[in-house]
Amino acid sequence: MTTQTATAADTPITPAAPARTAFVNIPTGVARATATGGGVLTVVSAFLAWTWTSAFPGDLTVYGYPGGLQWLVLVGGALTTLFGLASYGVKGLNWLAPAGADAAIKLSAIAAFATAWYTALAISAQLGGLVNLEPGGFVAMAVTLVALIGALALPFERPATQPADPEDGAWDDLKRELSNFWTLFKGGFAAQRTPAPARRLPGYAEILIIAAVLALGLLVFTYGITTEYDELFLGFLVTAGLGAAALGKAGLVGRVAALTARHRNVTMVGAFVAAAAFPFTQSDDQYATIGVNILIFATVALGLNIVVGLAGLLDLGYVAFLGVGAYAAAMVSGSPSSPFGVHLPFWAAMLIGAATSMVFGVLIGAPTLRLRGDYLAIVTLGFGEIFRIAVLNLDGTSGPDITNGSNGISSIPNLNIFGFDFGAEHSIAGFTLGRFANYLFLMLLVTLIVVVVFRRSAESRIGRAWVAIREDETAALAMGINGFRVKLIAFALGATLAGLAGAVQAHVTYTVTPEQYQFAHAVPPNSAFLLAAVVLGGMGTISGPLIGGALLFLIPAKLQFLADYQLFAFGLALILLMRFRPEGIVANRRNQLEFHEKDEAPATLTKAGA
Structure with a gap:
């Protein structure tokens, strides 16, 4: 032995x-x-x-x-x-x-x-x-x-x-x-x-x-x-x-998030009630102006989140769909600058704006969505510039007189729905609500529609197909998912939601011009800021783009000295966020686990070993 x-x-x-x-x-x-x-x-x-x-x-x-x-x-x-x-x-x-x-x-x-x-x-x-x-x-x-x-x-x-390495330089x-x-x-x-x-x-x-x-x-x-x-x-x-x-x-x-997850419908209704209470906290219409523009920007960012956050398609020309909806609604809303001379009810103008944006989404997506990654991003960026140049040239001189060229469609009349004039002041319970407060309530309704569509889509079978395409398109195709059809639906749905917001924006701003829909413009919304709002807020979430859009619109509006440096400031913010919190302000659980895989691995292995 x-x-x-x-x-x-x-x-x-x-x-x-x-x-x-x-x-x-x-x-x-x-x-x-x-x-x-x-x-x-x-x-x-x-x-x-x-x-x-x-x-x-x-x-x-x-x-x-x-x-x-x-x-x-x-x-x-x-x-x-x-x-x-x-x-x-x-x-x-x-x-x-x-x-x-x-x-x-x-x-x-x-x-x-x-x-x-x-x-x-x-x-x-x-x-x-x-x-x-x-x-x-x-x-x-x-x-x-x-x-x-x-x-x-x-x-x-x-x-x-x-540790220090003796061979390293200064x-x-x-x-x-x-x-x-x-x-x-x-x-x-x-x-x-x-x-x-x-x-x-x-x-x-x-x-x-x-x-x-x-x-x-x-x-x-x-x-x-x-x-x-x-x-x-x-x-x-x-x-x-x-x-x-x-x-x-x-x-x-995290504790509050667990409560909201158990009462999602109550939370959603309560959030919109709280947002609707904002105009009643103000004595004038000064800050309601910022509020309604924040809602427009954030709602369009949420629509882009379907394309980028769920389906994983990098769209750099998304603001063009907002412009398509705004122009389509402005042309049929009774503006004297419109060549058609049509004055339809708002619900019809909004549906026309959404439908026109959807058609353009299908027309652009059908020949291009077979591309991937950077190639798709370049094509969508080109579409955004083509839209802006096209509406500039449709002025009756360089092309047919449809969009009034650089002058745009101006003098868009205020809405009047069931006798309620959105351009006039109204007194409710002793509070005086001005023009922008009225449009804020209307935009809240549009935002609610977009949130419901996003939530129902993300939880549906098509939503799971979007996530599968985003994570690994080759594996998704091998499992029988029709990648082209799924991506085209995401592209068309995102364009439709942008068209809804564009219809309201046309009436809020009175005028739509080509300069409002550039890739990078001094005043949001534009494609660069919309994409930044989705990434900063948190891709694949509902509240993330809303918070990101609110911050990206509010900060330049309040800090005027950033007017000439806002692109630099937001670029720096994106770099810092990608370094220290790549999942965004509001983290999607799947993205959080992926971005912090190394941090989660030891705990997971320890638990498995135990």
Whole structure:
């Protein structure tokens, strides 16, 4: 009998768990107390005067009442405090962070710090130095810094970094150090556990929670759209973005998403009721103008999402279908510039616009959809330019007089449906609704139609065929799916939905001209921004393109200094998003798993091994 002696080489090596570390070396208990206390003091600092003069917008000179950017710092401090208390397991607050509070505390503290210091720097730049700050301004800077230090001292799972290579040059060393810094920085927000299963609430309680979330969304949107100056809107973007990320890291967004998934019809109706309530929060028609244009842009982006997000067809000339619908509806709506001299009811004009766009979708798609990838993108881009040049030449000189050339179809009359004049002011329950508020309600109805069509299509047999074509066309064809027919249906349906929105746009803007439908135009919608809205918002989702379209229209409308640099800014935003969140703002679960396959693999293997 032979006895075998175990050696070191025979001993299995268990990989070491990643170290629990932090950016600042402070005991965890002290760090948590520092972050929470800093959050409380941040809330208090918002009630102090930050500057001595009201020359800075927002009037930050009042003690005891926040104004302007102070409200945003207060929100950041309140979130830091709430998540800090939730991390202690305070009864009634622990449900705020089902996935852990540490990452949420970090993001909330960064939001308060960034907004407070940005405000102080803006005051100094605009008024001429830090001497224009009152003691309250310095207090806000100090306490937000304290909260940030405490938050960054909270532990996280330290990820593996790239080791140094002696053969690397200076440029390689710089790239490695930047990569390691981002890995560590991202790891600081990744201390997130699996959300604890929530106790199932009664149905009415879940619906009440959904209603509260929708009301909060209406409040946030109304505040953002009604900001009166650039500094406040920039602070709003910082606070809203980091605040939403904090809620997501805490697991609260996932918990609400689970509720909305169980009550999808209630959520959809509630969302449209909340959107319809927006005009009643305004005293005039100023911001309803932005609201109706956001709906037009976002609705067309949702139609493009069928083509790009579901079927995986890269369409760079989609805005042309919006133009086809707008021109077709304008020509039969009684405009004196129309060569036909026809004045049909709106429902007929809308159907004509949608049907004309569908016909053009079939005519363009039939000979081109056998192409794939970049070739299809080039053809659709060419179609967009052909449409614009064609309507320019149909002016009675270069071609037949149909579109009135560069002058377009102008003086499109306001709608009058069942005696309701959309161009006149109306009083409802003591609220005065102007022209754009009336069209906002009409556009909401169109948006509802598009959402229902998208949802029903995505869940149908044809929707599953679109997804199969998008994922692997060769495999889908091998399984018996008629790829050409399926893609043509997607192309035609997307064009039809764009034509519906175009019919409303023609009446909202009074005039349709060729310059409105270029690939890249100073004012959206255009093909470049529509595609960016789908990608930024989240391909294959309903709310993603709506949110992406709202952001891409609202940001240039509120930040006028971006007028000459918006393409550069959105290109940079796309690069950053593709690097750090390729699935978009609202993630489709399938895309999220694909883009983060490496992150999901270890957990999956561990679970399988267990």
